[in-house]
Amino acid sequence: MTTLTRIPFSDAWLRDVLTPRTAVEPQHARPAADVYRDGEDLVARLDLPGVDPAEDVTVEVEGRRLVVRGERRDQRSEESEGRRVSEVRFGGFRRVVNLPKAVEADAVTASYDAGVLTVTVTGVFAGTTPQRIEVTTAA
Numbered sequence: 582m583t584t585l586t587r588i589p590f591s592d593a594w595l596r597d598v599l600t601p602r603t604a605v606e607p608q609h610a611r612p613a614a615d616v617y618r619d620g621e622d623l624v625a626r627l628d629l630p631g632v633d634p635a636e637d638v639t640v641e642v643e644g645r646r647l648v649v650r651g652e653r654r655d656q657r658s659e660e661s662e663g664r665r666v667s668e669v670r671f672g673g674f675r676r677v678v679n680l681p682k683a684v685e686a687d688a689v690t691a692s693y694d695a696g697v698l699t700v701t702v703t704g705v706f707a708g709t710t711p712q713r714i715e716v717t718t719a720a
């Protein structure tokens with residue numbers, strides 16, 4: 582017969598207690614992003630539904646960093662069957678992508694479509710072809 586016992590203070594609970602709350606960012610502070618290499622270009626796609634890209638989003642190049650920041654100002658109200666539901670999402674967000682080398686601002690393009698911001702950094706991977714290094718073994 583096997584008896585399973587539950588330990589009330591597991592490792593996960595201990596990690597949660599020991600993790601300082603200042604180190605954990607709110608979920609809305611970092612929008613979901615998909616960053617990938619497309620030939621010699623870097624493409625970053627960020628989920629930013631409900632923002633006005635002209636008013637609320639800034640895309641900047643700071644040395645070897647691509648910085649996307651902005652603010653959500655989303656407010657919705659709905660009334661049905663005598664009940665009123667109001668949802669408000671406000672707050673800033675920031676996402677930083679490290680680049681392999683510094684680029685000029687004219688190498689960066691950004692477009693917004695259907696709640697997705699797509700930022701392309703042209704030629705950032707030019708001349709960075711990986712070179713294979715032979716691994717030798719001791720005889």
